[in-house]
Amino acid sequence: MRVHTGQPVPPVEFTPDAVTLLRFGAVTRNAHRIHYDTGFARSEGLEGPVVMAQLHGCLMHRAAMAFAGPGGRVLEVEWQNRAPALAGERLVVSGTVGAVDPATGRVTLDLVEHGGRGDVVCCRGRAVVLME
Amino acid sequence: MSAWEVAEERARAVIDRPDHRDLGVVRAEDAAEFARAAGETSPRLTDPGHPGFTVHPLYVVSLLRGAGGAGPCEFRPDGMYRDEVPGTDGLDVRLMAGGQEVRFTGEVRAGDRIAVRRVLTDVERKGSGAPFLLLTVEKTYSAERGTLARVRERFIVR
Structure with a gap:
């Protein structure tokens, strides 16, 4: 598969x-109350329970893995939290190819996760993949 | 001194001092449940009985503790572990995750015993109107056969 800079990364979505x-939280042993206790989350200045950082990362990873294809690999993934995402919010990760290194085959994806009504940037990130 | 200023002073005192954790042995069933909870549908990630099953690459680096869990005295009132964010034990501060950079260097397999080396590498003051601390923690995840992942994680302390 030929990949070029600026090529779109097909969106993936999830509504946790x-x-x-x-x-x-149970499977990762994360008991932080901002993720399940509405009263506590509000006392912390949030509108309600919020999505875990690692769950945002999983959606970033899924977008990268889907782009790389069944025989591809994700070498790196990173994300920075920009705005909290509330439980029940539809999250969509999309992006573009930021760089292609023909010598190594490494493809860098610039990713963004939108929440709310698609108007809130919850995370910005990047992934490096090897294509199938 | 405010609580977050105390946290800053404490955190600066432990920069570059590593600690180590044992996350226990990776179980395929736990990794599969992690994948399902993350919204994955591929049986390669969600069905431990699938011939091509693999542990979700983000499973181990997402664990705050291993299967053994923790005792009641290990938690802050906000539900976080007392030792998760350096310098904040016992302080009334707000904690948020800032993001992560994950570099995979090996494949995690069911049956691997995972060890983590954690070290606080940076403490920064950020913000003008509402200042906060940005802590950077670097983590190395290893199994017997070598390093599996390197993570740089950031925490926000207000």
Whole structure:
């Protein structure tokens, strides 16, 4: 597959609800109350329970993996949290190819995660993949 | 001195002092549940019985503790572990994740015993109107056969 700079990364989406957050918190042993306790989250200045950073990372990773294809690999993934995402919010990660290194085959993807009604940037990130 | 200023002083005192954690042995069933909770649908990630099953690459680096969990005295009132964010134990400060950079250097396999080396590498003051601390923690995840991932994680302390 030929890849070029500026090529779109097809969007992937996920809507983690309160049950998702409880399951994700349980399996990662994350008991931080901002993820499940509405009253506590509000006392911290949030509108309600918020999505874990690692769950944002998983969506970034999924977008990169889908772009790399079944035989591809994700070598690196990174993300910076820009705005909290509330439980039940639809999250969409999309992006573009930022760089292609023909010598190594490494492809860098510039990624962004939108939440809210698609108007809030929850995370910005980057991934490096090897294509299938 | 405010609570976050105390946190800053404490955190600066432990820069470059590593600690080590044992995350226990990776179980395929836990990794599969992690993948399902993250919204994955591929049986390669969600079905431990699938012939091509692999541990989700972000599973281990997302663990705050291993399967053994933690005792009641290991938690802050906000539910975070007392030792998760350096310098904040016992302080009434607000904690948020700032982001992560993950570099995969090996494949995690079910049955791997995972060790983590954590070290606080930087403490910065940020913000003007509402100042906060940005802590950078670097983590190295290893199994017996070598290093599996390197992570740079940032925490916000207000």
